[in-house]
Amino acid sequence: MNLSWVISRNAIRKPWEYEAVLMNAESRKKALHYFYEKVVGPLGFKFTPDEELMNFLLEQEVILENKHGIPFCPCQPLRHNRARDMQIVCPCIPFHRKHFDEIKRCWCGLFVHKDVLDPDKLPQLSPKDVNLE
Amino acid sequence: MKAVELAGNEIVICNCGGNYYAVQRRCGHMNAPLDMGTLDGTYLTCPMHCVQFDVTNGEALSGPVPADFGKETPPPMLGEYFQNVGMLMKHIRTESIRTYETKLAAGWVQIAL
Secondary structure, eight states: OOHHHHHHHHTTSOTTSOOOOOOOHHHHHHHHHHHHHHHHGGGTEEEOSOHHHHHHHHHHHHHHHHHHSSOBOTTSOOOSOHHHHGGGBSSOGGGGHHHHHHHTBOSSSSEEETTOSOGGGSOOOOTTTTTOO | OEEEEETTEEEEEEEETTEEEEEESBOTTTOOBGGGSEEETTEEEOTTTOOEEETTTTEEOOOOOOOOOOSOOOOHHHHHHHHHHHHHHTTOOOOOOOEEEEEEETTEEEEEO
16 A cells, blocks of 8 residues: 555545534533623524523534534534525524514524513514515 | 743733633644634634633633635645645644643732643
8 A cells, every 4th residue: 555545545535624523512512602692692682591492502503513613503404505504603693684683583592582581482484484585 | 811931831821800821822723822812701712723722721612613715626736735734634633721720929920830
């Protein structure tokens, strides 16, 4: 086996493909919570009061971040089109502001409007349902 | 943040709202100088690949953020170079960074080496 063969076999993975890393999920969740709060607060949103849901969604984001290097929204599909995928990086509120203001929550429900006390009453409506498409 | 060198140890002192933490200056991913990054609360972000660390315990919280090469195909030689770099980079692990005990005394930050 010569060296060039080894290099070419290993180089099948493109350099921009992400190598999965595994970090402590609890610590990362805490850090994401800290950073997200700073972003969504000025936008009029807060974390959902449903702590179980919040923990579950943050955990899913940590899994996605470990896999892709970026904490994507766990409730929207990746299309492998960077421009579109960047619009679902959590918190994706700025990219879907009109829609989320209309339904008073973000798509997955991790964030709700600051005046919302009972997030269960908020239905998950698509942009079409609220006449935005 | 302030970088200092003490007895051959490169250290970054972080002032987190009056609490001082000292961590190794070199990133646990690719050795970039962390004092050139950003400190938010107790979270330190590396300036090179945005790896994040908790300065209270040195724990690595995330891996490097993947670069965007856009849609443009690089020239063949550059593409080959990127492939080799990518091949090497996939073996690089992000490690937690070392922390040092600190103590405030008479307005000085003391670091235990």
